[in-house]
Amino acid sequence: MFGFLKKKFSQAIESLSKKKEEEQKLEKNLEKIEEKLEKQPEKVEEVVEKAKALVEKQSPELREVVGKDLEGVEKVAEEKPSESPSLFRKLIKKITEKKLSESDVEPILNDLETGLIEGDVAYEVAGKIKSDLKNSLVGKEVGRGEIKSIVSNSLKQSLLDILNVPILDLEENVKKKKPYTILFLGFNGSGKTTTLAKVGKWLVGKNYSCVFAAGDTFRAASLEQLEEHAEKIKVDVIKHKYGADPAAVIFDAIQHAQSKGIHFVLADSAGRVHTNRDLLDEMKKIVRVNKPDLKVLVIDSMTGNDAVLQARMFNETGVDAVIFTKVDVNEKGGAILSVTYELKKPILFLCNGQRYEDIISFNAEDFVNNLVGG
Ligand SMILES: Nc1nc2c(ncn2[C@@H]2O[C@H](COP(=O)(O)OP(=O)(O)OP(=O)(O)O)[C@@H](O)[C@H]2O)c(=O)[nH]1
Ligand SMILES: [Mg+2]
Structure with missing residues (x-):
């Protein structure tokens, strides 16, 4: 599930961490030879040679900058040996500047942004993640061994921010309004009927009563499909003939639920x-x-960038919550971030398979931890 996005996130964390970790390793090694210089300032030449070799081995890109400074240390040492250790110390600091700079992060964040767009994250959302990360990382002091957790926490915070939408609790809501009517909306094949049946089974499992309303009077075999589910789950279905007005079917189902004291109309x-x-x-x-109590948009998470367009279209009826289906076969996962950023509505469930039990209550923290790790 979401392997593609996970890979992009972990690549960014690794790349951002690697550079700092290398610098910090070099710092540690240089500190060791600095101790020697403090004890034996006269050995400056030997120390400088060692430092040069270390830089060459660990961070050859620093060769030019450090080379000149090391020669400076040598020169000072010849004139005033006592000052060479402090100069050397300054040099270490310069190499291993503890703050993350824009040039440290920019190329890596650009790669991440491109990767997210490939993973079906909308441009706007990918841009937001990039700028959130940049804002929280550039100028940040990084202690030894801290870089990975700093980067992954910043990333998690940005994703949680996108997923920071109200939480919806059906069990609380039905206490206030009975029957509680949930209308499942979405394009053909997105998984509406299957998901409706899963939600029905989930509610029946919690001892709530349900009735199904056969509001798809258009597609061939839609009534039979819903009846088959209803039979398995042991709930009633209210249906009219093919071609009938769906508004009237749902109206009848609500009347039925009212007269029988049923909790949910699906x-x-x-x-x-x-x-x-x-x-x-x-x-x-x-x-x-x-006037359904909840209009749930069912989106096939494989839809890619079109998911946002679908969300906008159905939102003309006013969407109250979203369910994403087929996350079991979705490597990318970007649609979940993009649609939530667009609609700012609760994610009621994720569906991860064709069986009744393949339905997961959405938890933003679990989702983000799964994507970013840790
Ligand atoms: N792998 C997988 N398949 C799913 C999931 N949800 C639904 N499906 C499958 O997707 C197909 C379409 O599901 P339906 O529930 O009929 O979709 P629908 O939105 O009601 O379609 P229409 O009635 O034509 O508008 C079926 O083969 C389902 O078994 C899911 O979470 N994972
Ligand atoms: Mg259907």
Whole structure:
């Protein structure tokens, strides 16, 4: 699950850490030879040679800068040997400046941004992650051994910020409103009907009563598909004929639930009618007539960048929460970040398979820890 994004995040953490870790290793080694210089300032020539060799071996890119300074140390040592250790100390500091600089992070963050876009993260969101990281890293003091956790914590914070949306608790909500009607919206094939059945099973498992409303009267076999699930889960289905008005079907289901004291009405809907405009008009009518308590947009997480367009389109009816499906077959995962950033609505569940039990309550921290590690 989300292997692609995980890889991009861990590559960025590794690259950002590597440079600092190398500098810190060099610092440690230089400190050791500095101790020698303090004890025996007359050995300056030997110490400088050793330092040059170390730099050459560990950070050849620093050769030019450090080379000149080391010669400076040697020169001072000839005239005033007592000052050479402090000069050497200054040099170590210069090499291993503890603050992260813009040039340390910029190229790595650019690579991360490109990687995120390849992973279906919308441009705007990838840009936000990049600038969050830059703001929290540049100028930051980094102690030895701290760099990895600093980078990964900054990354986690940025992702949590994107996923910082209200939490939705169906069990709390049904205490206030019964029956509680949930309308499942989304494009054809996104997983509405399967997800509706999973949610039904999940609720029945918690001892809530449910009725299904067969609000997809358009697609061939949609009624049979819903009835099959209802039979397995042992809940009633309210249905009309194919071609009937879905708003009327859902209306009847709500009446049925009211008269029987049922907790939840789970209303299916069509994913495709003649045009997207017709589909939206149909959804708007359902909403107008039935005022569902929760309009849940079901998005196939494999949709890629189109997911944001879908979200915007369905949000014309007012989306209250989102469920992402097929995360079991999704390597990228960017759609979850992009859609949540766009809609700022709760993620009710992630669905990770075709069985009833393949449904996970969403927890932003678990999700982020899974992506970033740790
Ligand atoms: N791997 C995987 N497959 C899923 C998941 N959710 C749904 N599917 C499959 O996706 C396909 C479409 O699911 P449906 O529930 O029929 O989708 P729908 O949105 O109701 O489709 P329409 O009724 O045509 O609009 C089915 O084969 C499901 O088994 C999931 O989380 N993981
Ligand atoms: Mg369906």
